[in-house]
Amino acid sequence: MDKLRIVLADDHPLVLVGIRDLLDTVLYVEVTGAVSTSTDLISHLEKNHSNVVITDYSMPGDDAYGDGMRLIKYLIRRHPDLQIVVLTMVSNPMIISALYDAGVAAVVLKRDNLAEIVTALSMLRLGRKYYPPGFGRDHLAGVQRNPIGDCINSLSPKEFEVLRHFVRGETVTLIAENLKRSVKTISGQKASAMRKLNVQTDQELVAFCMESGLFQ
Structure with a gap:
């Protein structure tokens, strides 16, 4: 081979x-x-x-x-x-x-x-895909369940990407440009993510992401 x-x-x-x-x-x-x-x-x-x-x-x-x-x-x-x-x-x-x-x-x-x-x-x-240990084919097996984990795991992939760029210091306008979405869409996804994480301000959002190690 x-x-x-x-x-x-x-x-x-x-x-x-x-x-x-x-x-x-x-x-x-x-x-x-x-x-x-x-x-x-x-x-x-x-x-x-x-x-x-x-x-x-x-x-x-x-x-x-x-x-x-x-x-x-x-x-x-x-x-x-x-x-x-x-x-x-x-x-x-x-x-x-x-x-x-x-x-x-x-x-x-x-x-x-x-x-x-x-x-x-x-x-x-061997022509097969590899999945991380503990990651079931239902995509949920073995996931640690706790209040913070539940909040993080509730984020959609698009919301996650928006937060990842935002925590880097990018503005909503720049995120929209980088992800090829409208500013309105990015703003909505950021707001939705903040609700899921139960934070009210940008400062709280950044602090949550840093303290939880979300993007480390």
Whole structure:
């Protein structure tokens, strides 16, 4: 069976080094490159044949292709044969479900052992999708239930993306531009998210996201 040709994308250099060192021990893997921005990732894919990309979900600071769902959808649209493995701290089952619905082959949670990446690649090599441990096919199995967790898990994928950009310091207008939605739509989704999280002001919203580690 041919080797998996993999490109890595993460804005944390130590994470890239750790993953590359891990994959260098896997005989059926060839790492074609390691990049830290979505623009560099797209450029690498245009110039080098790769059939798998392992990318962080959150890589801020690149307006050309963005990150999160925006980047994932672009990759799937532009490179339909590419198998995408998403690394993320996000455990919201609705967000993970949305990633699979968009077409990713695997979601690996950063809180799990790094070796899960190898498990995910093994599943891909067998032509199967990989699901994080404890993540049932009903997308809800094993999810921790608590008041804060319930609030976070009630966020829709679109609301989650709006909050992720807002916490970075982006205005509603800029978020609308980046996500290709109207300002009215973004404002409504932000307001809906605030109701679900039971916060009344922007300051409370930012504090909630920071204290809960929502986007770490």
